[in-house]
Amino acid sequence: MSRSSTRLRRLAFACPLLLVCALFLGPGWREPWTLLDAEHRGILALRGWRVLLGAVSGASLAAAGVVLQAILRNPLAEPYILGVSAGAGVGAASAIVWGGLALGALILPMGGFAGGLLSLMAVYSLARVDSRTAPHTLILAGVAWGALCSSILMFFVSRSSAEGLHAVSWWFLGDLQVYDTGLVAAVALVNTLALLAIGSQARSLDALTLGDELAGHLGLPTERRKLMLLALGTLLASASVSACGLIAFVGLVIPHAARSLVGPGHRRLLPASILLGAAFLALVDGLGRTLFYPVEIPVGIFTALVGAPFFLALLRRKRRDMWGHGP
Amino acid sequence: MNAVALSAVRVTTGYRRLPVLHELSVTAAPGEVLGLIGPNGAGKTTLLRLLSGIHEPWTGRVLLGDQPLAGFSPRERARHIAFVPQGVTIPVPFTVADVVAMGRVPYLSGWAPLAPADEAAVRQALEQVGLADRADTSIHALSAGEQQRALLALALAQQPRVLLLDEPTAHLDLHHAWHLMELVRDLARAQALVVVLSTHDLSLAASCCTRLALLEKGTLAANGSRDDVLRADLLSGVYGHALGVTVANERWWVHPA
Numbered sequence: 001m002s003r004s005s006t007r008l009r010r011l012a013f014a015c016p017l018l019l020v021c022a023l024f025l026g027p028g029w030r031e032p033w034t035l036l037d038a039e040h041r042g043i044l045a046l047r048g049w050r051v052l053l054g055a056v057s058g059a060s061l062a063a064a065g066v067v068l069q070a071i072l073r074n075p076l077a078e079p080y081i082l083g084v085s086a087g088a089g090v091g092a093a094s095a096i097v098w099g100g101l102a103l104g105a106l107i108l109p110m111g112g113f114a115g116g117l118l119s120l121m122a123v124y125s126l127a128r129v130d131s132r133t134a135p136h137t138l139i140l141a142g143v144a145w146g147a148l149c150s151s152i153l154m155f156f157v158s159r160s161s162a163e164g165l166h167a168v169s170w171w172f173l174g175d176l177q178v179y180d181t182g183l184v185a186a187v188a189l190v191n192t193l194a195l196l197a198i199g200s201q202a203r204s205l206d207a208l209t210l211g212d213e214l215a216g217h218l219g220l221p222t223e224r225r226k227l228m229l230l231a232l233g234t235l236l237a238s239a240s241v242s243a244c245g246l247i248a249f250v251g252l253v254i255p256h257a258a259r260s261l262v263g264p265g266h267r268r269l270l271p272a273s274i275l276l277g278a279a280f281l282a283l284v285d286g287l288g289r290t291l292f293y294p295v296e297i298p299v300g301i302f303t304a305l306v307g308a309p310f311f312l313a314l315l316r317r318k319r320r321d322m323w324g325h326g327p
Numbered sequence: 328m329n330a331v332a333l334s335a336v337r338v339t340t341g342y343r344r345l346p347v348l349h350e351l352s353v354t355a356a357p358g359e360v361l362g363l364i365g366p367n368g369a370g371k372t373t374l375l376r377l378l379s380g381i382h383e384p385w386t387g388r389v390l391l392g393d394q395p396l397a398g399f400s401p402r403e404r405a406r407h408i409a410f411v412p413q414g415v416t417i418p419v420p421f422t423v424a425d426v427v428a429m430g431r432v433p434y435l436s437g438w439a440p441l442a443p444a445d446e447a448a449v450r451q452a453l454e455q456v457g458l459a460d461r462a463d464t465s466i467h468a469l470s471a472g473e474q475q476r477a478l479l480a481l482a483l484a485q486q487p488r489v490l491l492l493d494e495p496t497a498h499l500d501l502h503h504a505w506h507l508m509e510l511v512r513d514l515a516r517a518q519a520l521v522v523v524l525s526t527h528d529l530s531l532a533a534s535c536c537t538r539l540a541l542l543e544k545g546t547l548a549a550n551g552s553r554d555d556v557l558r559a560d561l562l563s564g565v566y567g568h569a570l571g572v573t574v575a576n577e578r579w580w581v582h583p584a
Binding site: 073075130199200201202203204206207209210211213214216217218219220221259263264265267323324 | 342343379381400401402403404405406408409410412415416417418419420421422425426429430432433435436437438439440485
């Protein structure tokens with residue numbers, strides 16, 4: 001018990017340090033102090049925004065994964081599984097394709113959230129039988145919905161002009177380039193509030209992992225609480241998709257890593273996942289800027305390279321062992 | 328903690344349009360263990376869920392003391408009534424203490440750490456079920472019997488006045504089943520708890536329950552002491568199978584005739 005709180009304290013110390021390191025990754029990383037020169041202020045500021053976007057997206061996707069895994073009671077759940085990411089992608093891509101960008105960049109997270117929420121509602125009502133929602137039905141509905149959204153995205157790609165094509169295919173890759181600092185600031189603000197709201201439900205998340213029946217007997221308004229938490233998770237994932245496209249597997253890998261460090265209790269698992277997710281995505285993006293310079297590798301490619309084998313390894317475990325063995 | 332009875336008064340309910348219980352009345356008093364018996368589909372689980380307040384009656388009322396359960400908020404209800412459902416699976420490797428601490432959810436806000444009073448309730452519950460030395464073990468490392476006792480401890484950590492158990496001895500071997508039932512009976516007596524449980528093990532029910540209620544198609548076929556309820560003719564009719572009852576050495580056996 002005390003061991004996992006020590007580990008959480010270490011994470012709280014180490015992860016911000018790693019974010020600072022990420023700031024200095026990229027061209028010129030061999031002479032980090034030059035970044036502090038007056039003439040490089042612009043680069044430093046740009047890097048700062050980019051690290052912020054990476055940290056916010058990483059934290060958001062990881063927390064969304066924690067929420068989905070707890071509520072679906074399924075160790076493989078993450079924003080993809082519910083079709084939320086793809087739905088948010090369709091929402092934001094529609095905004096691009098139909099010329100919504102003329103209305104300002106904030107149309108992207110708005111379109112993304114609309115698409116994500118619509119997906120959640122569609123998936124939830126598709127999976128709902130007798131005013132209850134069985135976890136496996138929800139996942140099947142999510143997978144089918146995700147496939148539908150992916151084909152809509154492909155349809156956009158095949159139909160759009162060359163410029164639009166670039167913008168849409170970018171959603172498939174996941175990229176932390178900052179095009180609009182206002183967008184990043186808005187996403188950061190909204191997601192911080194959503195993370196706080198989810199944090200205040202840590203004990204509900206614990207109880208919901210015991211199943212609806214028992215959670216209900218512990219005094220939770222089960223269906224309403226689940227819907228609220230799913231909506232907050234959707235908000236986190238959609239806002240991050242709208243700012244940096246579809247970044248795969250962060251919502252899967254990070255919660256599992258955090259669980260193995262601090263255990264399954266959400267009062268520790270949530271902050272640990274948020275810290276790890278933030279540091280992980282910002283660092284991996286830094287590596288993408290550095291490793292093959294001058295070519296930048298989009299961060300989504302790296303997370304998929306790490307995440308896909310992890311997902312497969314998880315699949316091969318027995319269902320109960322998928323959650324790990326605690327700290 | 329003043330002891331009060333739990334009663335269902337002329338309740339009719341079911342799922343969707345399908346009625347399960349019909350005009351049923353039953354009362355459980357503090358300190359007693361009321362055993363619900365009857366064939367599959369007779370309505371035992373539905374009656375338990377109704378008594379817990381999580382399932383609402385179409386007509387009739389459920390009363391805790393003289394207060395209708397419908398007037399309680401879910402959280403309030405969970406401080407008075409604990410329910411151990413059947414076939415709970417805990418997918419995540421929580422420690423035993425983590426699981427039992429979830430019994431404090433009705434008393435805690437979302438982020439609040441356990442207060443000393445909560446810690447004490449958890450410790451006491453663990454001691455009552457004999458799992459104090461396994462507190463930091465993963466719940467998955469426990470045997471089925473121990474897991475069932477951990478869930479009982481979770482319910483006790485709610486510090487309830489009413490304890491409802493849905494087939495608590497299903498999947499347990501003879502030793503663990505008896506151990507659990509005797510534990511429940513002693514707890515009911517010591518803490519003046521209202522205990523209502525369902526079971527298919529009639530012999531076990533005969534020995535450990537203070538009163539039995541025999542359900543048949545959503546109504547009470549019999550309600551009283553084991554002498555009143557465990558009669559071969561009555562049981563044979565309700566179960567649709569020729570049954571005999573043998574009493575020897577203060578032990579009761581229900582068996583095919």
